[in-house]
Amino acid sequence: MSNVIEKSHAELAAAFNKDEPRVDWHDETLWWVRAKRDIAAHKLPEWELLRETASQIKNNVLSNLSEYLELFEANAIKNGVVVHWAADAAEHNRIIHQLLQERGINRMVKSKSMLTEECHLNEYLKDQGVDVIDSDLGERIVQLAGEPPSHIVLPCIHKKKEEIGDIFHEHLGSAKGESDPKILTETARQHLREVFLTRRAALTGVNFAVAETGEFVICTNEGNADMGAHLAEIHIASMGIEKIIPARKHLGVFLRLLTRSATGQPITTYSSHFKKPQQGREVHIVIVDNGRSLQLGREDFRNSLKCIRCGACMNTCPVYRKSGGHSYHTAIAGPIGSILAPNLDMKKYADLPFASTLCGSCSNVCPVKIDIHDQLYKWRQVIVKEGYSPTAKTIAMQAMAFTLSSPALYRSGGKIARLTFKYAPFAVNNQLNPWYKHREMPKAPQESFGEWYSKRKEGKN
């Protein structure tokens, strides 16, 4: 995994863009989801007040997070839940492996958890000899394909049904050439039912953790989190420290926003509130930091911790829709992923804040009003200042700064550029210059504004 040479967003996007009809299809599918979000949002006259309220609740959470975490822990323990703390991904993975090992369990069923993607839990457990099966249909598909999810809500949005049919034929024994979503879903239902009934351990994510009561809420449409958790002896729930909300009544704000923003549904089919373990069973919560407390300390970027993982910013993003989730080479793709990832590794993810047009659509649809595009812009400045920007960009910026600092250089530079465009366009319009990909430059004018202005002045005199 780590020995693979990392490609930049631009390179990965270029690979995705080779198949133009597929890019169009990907673009249109996500825009359709975005349009459904608009319809759902516009049905509520109080929508903007809801967003503002959610944002303010999260503000309160982030300003009192340590107190809320302690309160949540105390209440969860009172409820009979075991609470673990993990400073980073490695510790999170070790804790889960140990829980399984102590019980002699080597097979686990897992519902959707982006945190475990962030921690690369599946790969870690595989190396320890533990078999993990993802139970969300989309996640199961990409797992069988040997790929990470490309979208946090729609994990296999990049896959065509024919490709899924091939994967199911190979792994689950569906008929060759079968690509009817109904039949493929039924195939997965039968396969996963067997898994639910035979796994002693279930891992789930957490959508919201309520400090006041110590309960946590999981939202799914498929019912896979519940099937896994209710049938297993041990239910392990992994959550980032930012999943806390103060009180139960605040769920009434967030559950109204989450799915309307994500898919345009008024609510997910299941919003499950786990408070106490079932008789004779165990519930464990692993609370994970993994860089979040650091992000909390970055004043310009702490708002990113308000994210409730609805994916609306991805569906609306013109760059995401046309470059695909995998081009972001991180667990959480799209605009929100691009402001979260540099906090974890500024060098590795230096390209992501540049994978945006800064159009601001992400900020406009965000249900908790994160200033995503402003943060993308701010990350660019931090990354350049810290010396992590891509070499070509750094050289170009330095040349630009040098030229702009001298009026004489600026004037002669402009003249040379105009002559080049006119007489030697091949010198700039070639494969070495990414600006010319899918782009034609405008015709260069005969003279600059400066030249025209001074001529005009002379003529007047």
Added chain:
Amino acid sequence: MSREKILAAVKANQFDHAELPDLEILNSLTASEGALVQQYMAIASAGGSFVYEVANFEAIKTILHKEFKPGVKIISGIKELDDYTFAGNVTDELAHSFADVELTILRSYLGVAENGALWLTETQMNVRVLPFISQHLAVVISKDNLVSTMSQAYAKIGHTDYGYGAFIAGPSKTADIEQSLVIGAHGPRSLSVFILT
């Protein structure tokens, strides 16, 4: 220990106190005495549920007898619907033993008109896995138990204690394959809602 390390790091980095917003305005904006049954029926049907307005339990029995042939395993958590295995009598059985249940019938005392969701706690479920593992699910609710939005729903739930509770808003579904909606992912293939008027 990581706990202390994390809490100390969070405490050091959390910013000045920000007040919690007042939820009263939102709640008052969304409170409605209006046509909750009609709104519920329209939205739950759009979400894939079969919704019936019924006068009494006899009417429910008639519909269930028509929809489910005798011989299939049916569990009822409702005393009035006593033709079936009573859920209260099977709570000690292993959760896995419900894998072959065709229909589970449960009671809800809180329904939400804006999204078709029904609130059930472990008390009404009897066994947590029942409303998920059944091939089909039916829920009975009185029309007086409907509220307009989730704000009113949580006001009703208040500080009730429960081990587990869930809002259920339709049959289990997925759209993971090319965004085409398929009913019957891992949970029930249908949800029938009976509103007692």
